[in-house]
Amino acid sequence: MNGVHDMGGMHGMGPIAREEDEPTFHAPWEARVLALNLAMAAWGKWNIDAGRHQIELIPGDQYLRMSYYEKWLTRLIELIARAGLATPAEIETGHPVPGSGKASPLSAEGLAALLAKGSPATRDVTVAARFEAGDRVRAKNINPVGHTRLPRYARGKLGTVERDHGVHVFPDTRAHLLGDNPQHLYSVRFAARELWGDQASPHDSVYLDLWDDHLEPV
């Protein structure tokens, strides 16, 4: 979707404020939000792409105003309600409705093991690669209302495939629980001048990871 989250190339966002000796969390509730997100994801009711898309669905004015962990909290509440893990009424009151069942959560060891293992996005299936290193490609001009990992600034632009990362799940469908749709993922180099015109340095380039479905041959 063409949301405010797709920020590459925008102007007017102000200076970069780097904090010296920044703590991992600025308040205890931020740490709880991170941990709750990771623990609740373990139920497998959504995936990382659906989780990202849920943040993109925060209305633009709020998205820009919220801190990172406020977005994570908002996203988590939406995901929990949508998955039916708690009702909106329960979330509103903070108490389970009488008679609702009780689940058995993942232990500390179980969750630690899950995070240590990670969730690879690669799939061990044979899918033909449409491109190979050195191929000239054009990023498609698409404007889906749903999730996509093809940023606006690269759409319609010419690039060169630099590397085949292998077969990865396709976030654009997976975010909507429409399947993994595994396909080849490539590192694609775009000259800075192709993206931004003559104001850019002739020496510079931007590399994006894009999938077969994002690219067309030139």
Added chain:
Amino acid sequence: MNTQHQHGHSQPRDARQELPPDSALRVKALESLLVEKGLVDPAALDAVIETYEHKVGPRNGASVVAHAWVDPAYKKRLLTDATAAIAELGYAGRQGEHMVVVENTPKVHNLVVCTLCSCYPWPVLGLPPVWYKSAPYRSRAVIDPRGVLRELGLELSEQVEVRVWDSTSEVRYLVLPERPVGSENMSEQALSALVTRDAMIGVARVTFPKAGGGE
């Protein structure tokens, strides 16, 4: 649910001074609900927080960089198959499942960003700093990388090639900074102490001696 904050902060808010008053309460209520429903174990939350506050962080990445500086064979493996090479040193897991390491040289400078969200290589760098997740960095790193670097104190020659890596997939990028001049006789451990988080994102150089400041 419908809470909106009226802070209008164009700059990252200093949360220590200006705690969003209801976020802390909402999180507390949510956690207690999920615990009561048996959906989370508070001890598991404590352990996750302990892990990301104290065990996973840029010192991991610094040890990878220092090892690559002293061991050419390791450096070759790191640049060829970063996920496996990083796992050799014991670092792996969530948000580091597919690693690529890009090398800075006198002719090439690499810079990592995630314009669409905040993708970052957790096992080697920990959780991302606020500025990396902020709109100013995410918007400008791809269109004006030299301006961003200048603003952060790093001036590059016009002749240097800048490569910006926008983390649009589950591949995560780590910059292998240039080993600083004058560090030839340093031990791997001492070298590791010179390597900063910002150098591994690509917004700073590693400098020697450290007292000169890396940023």
